[in-house]
Amino acid sequence: MSSHIYLRRVTNTAKAPLWLRYSDTRARDQDVFLPGGASVDFSVLCGQPGTPLSDRAASDGVIISIAGVERTIVCKGNQLVCDGGRVDGKFGEVVDLGVEDRRIVSIPVDPVAGPDLAACAWLPQQFAYFGLNRERQAFEKACVRGAWGGWRELGGPIGLTGRMAAVSWAAGRRALYALDQAGRVHEEDLSRGREQGWAALPHAGTRLLQLSAVSWAAGRYGLYAVGEDGKLHERWWAAGDWKGWNDLGAPAGVRLTGPVTAVDYVAGRYALYAAGSDGHVWERSAAARWGDWTKTPFQFKGATSLASGRYGPRKYVVGAVVGGEVLVREYAKGWKPERSLGHPPQSALAGPLAIAHADGALNILAAGVDGAVYLLRWAPGSSIGAWTSVEGA
Known part of the structure; x- marks a missing residue:
C-alpha cells in the first residue's frame, strides 16, 4: 500500500x-x-x-x-x-x-494577508493606482486627464506581501510603500518621474501587518501601520527628513487588527481609521495634538481593506468592500448613513480597495473576484455612475 x-x-x-x-x-x-x-x-x-x-x-x-x-x-x-x-x-x-x-x-488563511491596491493623485488631473503582479512585483498604472496609460513595472524586493500605501505630499511628488513578509516597510520614491530604487525603512520594533499613508500639509506626510502587537505605529516625514517610529497605542481593551486607512480633511488635520478585535472600526484624529480613540458607527465587518478620500474641506468618505460590493460612510458636518456603491455587473468585488481624488471626483478602484480591476468615478452628492473595467488590468 x-x-x-x-x-x-x-x-x-x-x-x-x-x-x-x-x-x-x-x-x-x-x-x-x-x-x-x-x-x-x-x-x-x-x-x-x-x-x-x-x-x-x-x-x-x-x-x-x-x-x-x-x-x-x-x-x-x-x-x-x-x-x-x-x-x-x-x-x-x-x-x-x-x-x-x-x-x-x-x-487556513491569515485574514490580513493578501494582495492590496493603493492609489494617489499628485496633480489635479493625474492619479495612479498600484498593485502587485503574480510575481509579487509592484506596478503602476496612471490616468492623465481621463486617459489610462500603459503598465509601469516598479519591481520590488523579494517577499512583498501586497500590503501597500501610496502618498503625494506636493505637486508632482509621490512615493509607494510596501510591506514584506517580515513586516518591514520598503519605499520606492517616484518623485522624479522614474524609479529611484527600493529602500528599506528602519524596523518598527514589531512586525507590521497593515499600512496606510496620508499627507496633511505640503512637505509633510506620515505612514501608519497596524502591528502584530495590536497597536498603531507612526513614522512621518517633515523638513526633508524622517522622524522615528512612534507608538500610537490602541483603544482601551482592544487590539487593533487592521485594515487601516488615513485621510486629511482640512489643512493640518487628518484622521486614522483601523479595525479592532471587537469588530468595530476605531478613529483617532490629529491636529495640534492627537485626540483620543473613538468608536465609529461603521459596520464594515469582515472587510480586508479600508480606503478613504477627501473631496472638500471637512468632507471625505471612508469605504470598504463587504459582501462583494463597496460600502461607504460620508462625513460632511457629521456622519451620513451608510450607502452602497454597488459592484460591476460582471463581477462581485474581492476586497482590495483604493481611492484617489482627481478630475473633480473620487476615483474608486476595486479588485473583482475575477481578478480584474474596476473603476467608479463618483462625486458625493451626485448620482452614482457605472463601474468600468480598467483597460488591461
Missing part, C-alpha cells in the same frame, strides 16, 4: 480572496486566484488539468505559496502537515491543514 497522501482539492476557508502559487520538485509553477470559500482541484493547480490525480503526491515535496508566504507540504505518517512558514530546509512547528478522507486539504 502506498504511503503517499494524494491531494485532490485546495480550499480557501477564509472570506478574503487570495493568490496561490504551486511549485513542486519537477519545477512546475502555477498561479491561481481563489475567492473566499472557493476550491480548486489540485490537478488544475499544478498546471496539468488533464493529468490523473493519482500522479500528484504530497510527498513529492510540494510548496504552496499563500499570499507570498511559502508552506511546504509533506506526509508524516497518515497526516498531511506543513512547516507553517518559509522554506529554509528545516521544518518548524507542524500544522495540521485539515485533511478530510486523506484526499482533501483545507488551508
